[in-house]
Amino acid sequence: MIQTFPLALPGTLVDLHRIDLTALYSKGWGVEADDVAAAPNGEVYALYRVCRYTYGVADGEQDPAIANFGYRIITRYSADGEVLASALCSLEHAGETASAVVGGNDMTLCVLPDGPLAISACPNNTTLVAPDLSRVVATYDAKDHRPFKEYTRGDAFATSISVTPSGRLLCTVAEYGVWKYGSVITNIVGVADGALTASSKPVIKALASLDPEPARHSDVDMRAHIAYQGAPVGRANRPRPALTELVAGEDRLSGWHDSRLGRPVPLADDLFVVPLYAKTFRGGSRGQPFVFALVNDHGEMTGRLHGMHEWRDSPFTGFCFNLAADPHRGHAFHLNRYGLYAWNKAGVLRAKLDTETKTFKPLTHFTLTACSPAGDLLLVHNKQHLILRVPAPDDLTGLAAAVEEALRTYARQRTALKKQWSPVNWHWTQTSAPVHRL
Structure with a gap:
C-alpha cells in the first residue's frame, strides 16, 4: 500500500523554543532527516534533527525562546501511517539534560529481531530503545578517542x-x-549471529576491511567482540586483501586512499552489498570511482552491482550514498540525482528510472533510506519532510509502473495531509501523540 506520512515536530518543542516555522534555514535553523527503518509488523521509525543556532547568543542562555538548541527526534508510526509516539534526544545546547542516547556521526536506525530499536553512530556507539520509545534499554558507548x-x-x-x-x-x-x-573511521564490515541485548552483545565476525593497515594500533584498540580468525581485530589481524586492494586498479588518482565505506545492506542471509567510495574532493567529485561490492559471509568478494557509469550515474552529485535491499526477493536499490537503480541478486541491473524524464524527475527531491521487511521502498522528501512508502513489485521490470503510480498517489496524499495538518512551510506539527525524553 502506498503511504505518505510526515516527519512531525512535537508541538511542545515548537512552543518551548518559539520556533519560527516561517523562517528560512539560512537564518540558522533547520530540520533534516537521518534515517528511516521499518519493523516486521509494518510500523515505521524515523530519525531526524531539528537545530537552531543564532550567532551572538551566549552558550549559557537560559531562555529557551532565545537559546540555541539541538534535538534528534525519533517518531514511531503505525502500519497505517499514524503517529504513535515521539522521543526527544537533546544535544549539548542550552543547558539541556544530556540524552541517554549515545550520539555520534552518521546516526542510523535498525529494528532488532526481538523488537527493540537500535540507534547506532560512529564510532561504534549503539543504544537500544524500547519499541514504544518510552525508555532506553541499554547503551554501548565506545567513549571519545581523540588525538x-x-x-x-x-x-x-x-x-x-x-x-x-x-x-x-x-x-x-x-x-x-x-x-x-x-581519529576513528568506519573500516570493518562484519556479521554477528547472536542477539544484541541489554545484558550481552554477540561477537562480530569481520568479513571485509577498507584500509588494510590502520596506523598506530595498540592494546587499547583491540575489541574482544570484533574477531577475525578467532582473535580480536587490530594491528595486522584483519581481513586481507582489503576491498580497496581488490579494486586498486580502478582509481588512478588516489589509489583509494581517503576512500570511505558506506553502510552495507543484506541481499540474502549470506550475501551483502558493501559500498565503497573514492576520495571526495572539495572542488567537486563527480566521476570519482565507486564500487557496490558483493561480499559473501566467508569474506569473499564474489562480484558487484553492475551497470552504473562513474560520470553519468555518479552518486557524488548531491552525495547520494545510500543503498537499500530486499533480501527476501534478492533485490538491491540505489537512488541518486540521475535515477533510481534496481539489481537482482546476481548484480545485474534490471531497471533504471531516469530522472531526466518528466515522469521520474520528482525523485531528485527524495532520499532513499531503506527497504521494509515487506519489500517497500522508504523514501524521504528532502524539502517537504514527508516519508513515501513505495511497494516494489516482485518483478523489477514492473518497477517503473509502481514508482510512477506512487508519485501520483504521493501528490494526492500530500494534498490531503496539508488539509489535515496545516503545515507551515512544509513543517508538520503534531500535538496528539505522547512525547518521551530519552
Whole structure:
C-alpha cells in the first residue's frame, strides 16, 4: 500500500523554543532527516534533527525562546501511517539534560529481531530503545578517542546495524588510525549471529576491511567482540586483501586512499552489498570511482552491482550514498540525482528510472533510506519532510509502473495531509501523540 506520512515536530518543542516555522534555514535553523527503518509488523521509525543556532547568543542562555538548541527526534508510526509516539534526544545546547542516547556521526536506525530499536553512530556507539520509545534499554558507548588526549576504553558495539532475514546482524565497525588519521573511521564490515541485548552483545565476525593497515594500533584498540580468525581485530589481524586492494586498479588518482565505506545492506542471509567510495574532493567529485561490492559471509568478494557509469550515474552529485535491499526477493536499490537503480541478486541491473524524464524527475527531491521487511521502498522528501512508502513489485521490470503510480498517489496524499495538518512551510506539527525524553 502506498503511504505518505510526515516527519512531525512535537508541538511542545515548537512552543518551548518559539520556533519560527516561517523562517528560512539560512537564518540558522533547520530540520533534516537521518534515517528511516521499518519493523516486521509494518510500523515505521524515523530519525531526524531539528537545530537552531543564532550567532551572538551566549552558550549559557537560559531562555529557551532565545537559546540555541539541538534535538534528534525519533517518531514511531503505525502500519497505517499514524503517529504513535515521539522521543526527544537533546544535544549539548542550552543547558539541556544530556540524552541517554549515545550520539555520534552518521546516526542510523535498525529494528532488532526481538523488537527493540537500535540507534547506532560512529564510532561504534549503539543504544537500544524500547519499541514504544518510552525508555532506553541499554547503551554501548565506545567513549571519545581523540588525538593527544588520554583514552578510556568504553563498551563499544557497532557503527551501523542491519538485519538479515534470519536475524543475523550485518554491522560496520570503526577503527582508529584509518588512512593514518588520528581519529576513528568506519573500516570493518562484519556479521554477528547472536542477539544484541541489554545484558550481552554477540561477537562480530569481520568479513571485509577498507584500509588494510590502520596506523598506530595498540592494546587499547583491540575489541574482544570484533574477531577475525578467532582473535580480536587490530594491528595486522584483519581481513586481507582489503576491498580497496581488490579494486586498486580502478582509481588512478588516489589509489583509494581517503576512500570511505558506506553502510552495507543484506541481499540474502549470506550475501551483502558493501559500498565503497573514492576520495571526495572539495572542488567537486563527480566521476570519482565507486564500487557496490558483493561480499559473501566467508569474506569473499564474489562480484558487484553492475551497470552504473562513474560520470553519468555518479552518486557524488548531491552525495547520494545510500543503498537499500530486499533480501527476501534478492533485490538491491540505489537512488541518486540521475535515477533510481534496481539489481537482482546476481548484480545485474534490471531497471533504471531516469530522472531526466518528466515522469521520474520528482525523485531528485527524495532520499532513499531503506527497504521494509515487506519489500517497500522508504523514501524521504528532502524539502517537504514527508516519508513515501513505495511497494516494489516482485518483478523489477514492473518497477517503473509502481514508482510512477506512487508519485501520483504521493501528490494526492500530500494534498490531503496539508488539509489535515496545516503545515507551515512544509513543517508538520503534531500535538496528539505522547512525547518521551530519552
